[in-house]
Amino acid sequence: MHPTPVHPSAALFSGEKLVPALAPCEHYAGSEKLIHKALQLQAELGPVFDLTCDCEDGAAAGEEKAHAEMAARAIASDANRHGRVGARVHDASSAFWRADVDTLVGEAGDRLAYLTLPKAQRTADVIAMLDHIERRRVAAGLARAIPVHVLVETHGALRDVFEIAALPGLEVLDFGLMDFVSDHQGAIGFEAMRSPGQFEHPLLVRAKTRIVAAALANGLVPAHNVSLALRDPLATRNDAYRARHEFGFLRMWSVHPDQIRPIVEAMAPxxxxxxxxxxxxxxxxxxxxxxxxxxxxxxxxxxxxxxxxxxxxxxxxxxxxxxxxxxxxxxx
Structure with missing residues (x-):
């Protein structure tokens, strides 16, 4: 009689944090129209991409609360068939991030796949946001933890990236290329926001390799920034291929539906x-x-x-x- 085979996760990674097996593409949508269009596409393609409702850049001035409520409704709706919809909140310096968290966790916490925290300047910013998320989770009576993604897009976050990656509750480290380049106040040229410069400029190579190393050393998924080639599937695919095979990123953002399939194809084995x-x-x-x-x-x-x-x-x-x-x- 043959013994029952041991599952590879137990046999090969005993006591070790395994990098989550997430969809290779993360699609950002800011408006209600684009969020529901993305939900329809996700229903057609299956959970090969995650959808992030953007409460940071998606909300118009003065409409922050209404925007977060709209995102929460979409996440909690029947249109979210696969349970793979998260949200990006405002950053730690904003007056709106706590309200974003309160609304999203309070109204859609049981369906919320993750929360993304942008523009941290230091480890303490992430800790403060994690603490508030945990308090709201407990207050909402949620039994499960809400996974957190952290955007590394400032000098301070890159400096502290290994400390940040070691914090409990994290799932993904994202690289925010455009804000990171802008944070250099003209020292990195605009051409580095697109290919091939984004893969060749020494400061960006340093940032990307450091983020990937920190993520993988702590059992997190490293996620690559968006490609500016919105309607050029071949260019998007090439960007995703380089991110995956030259730098070790396991996931990549999209901001246009035409980018999703090329990213999935390039990132997948x-x-x-x-x-x-x-x-x-x-x-x-x-x-x-x-x-x-x-x-x-x-x-x-x-x-x-x-x-x-x-x-x-x-x-x-x-x-x-x-x-x-x-x-x-x-x-x-």
């Missing part, structure tokens, strides 16, 4: 990678995660960990996986 990972991990599972030989190569726990990451990314991106893989590894 290709079919041959998923096929190889499937074959190796099925064989490893049968061997109770002991060493195996596959196509003339030796594989052990180190390569199993890598291939499990490949499979999780493929599954999150909606890649078709063999039925045996789905049943054994993803049925729960």
């Amino acid at each position: 290709d079919a041959s990678q998923a096929e190889r990972a499937s074959a190796i991990l099925l064989a490893a599972s049968e061997a109770q995660w002991g060493p195996i030989r596959h196509e003339g190569e030796l594989h052990d726990r180190a390569s199993y960990r890598y291939f499990w990451s490949v499979l999780r990314a493929a599954q999150a991106a909606g890649t078709a996986l063999p039925s045996q893989v789905r049943e054994r590894f993803f049925a729960g």
Whole structure:
């Protein structure tokens, strides 16, 4: 009688924080019209992208409360079929961020996928916002924690990024390219806000690699900034490919529906990678995660960990996986 196979997360990552297997694309929408258009697209494509309702840049002056209430209604609505809708609140220096949190957690907390915190200047800003989110969660009677994403887009946040990444409750570190470039007061040229400059300027290379390193060292997902090529799918795909394969980002923002599919395609493992990972991990599972030989190569726990990451990314991106893989590894 064969022993019950141990799940790879338990066998390979015992006691270790595993990077969340999130959708490879995060789509931002600010207006009610664009939010509902994105919800319709998410219903069609499935949860291969998350939707972020933008209460920071999306709200008109004087309409901040009404905007947060609109976002909360969208998150709590039946149109949110997959439960993968979050929100970005105002930053810690704003008079509106607490009200944003109160409204979103109070009115849609049980459906709220995450909250994104922008423009932190230091670790203390993030801690203050986390504390308020936790108080509102308890007051709302929510049993689950609300995952938090932190935007790194200032000198101070980049300086403190390893401290920030180590804070409890975080899920994602985002890079905010345009605000980061603007924070340099002209020292970085505008051409660095688009490709190829955004991948080549030494200060941006430093920022991106530091954010990715901090995120992965703390079990968080590093998310790349938006591409300015709004209606050029090939350029968007190339940006996403470089972000993924040259810098190690596991997720990327979109701000136009035409950017979603190219980002998902570029960020996801290709079919041959998923096929190889499937074959190796099925064989490893049968061997109770002991060493195996596959196509003339030796594989052990180190390569199993890598291939499990490949499979999780493929599954999150909606890649078709063999039925045996789905049943054994993803049925729960």
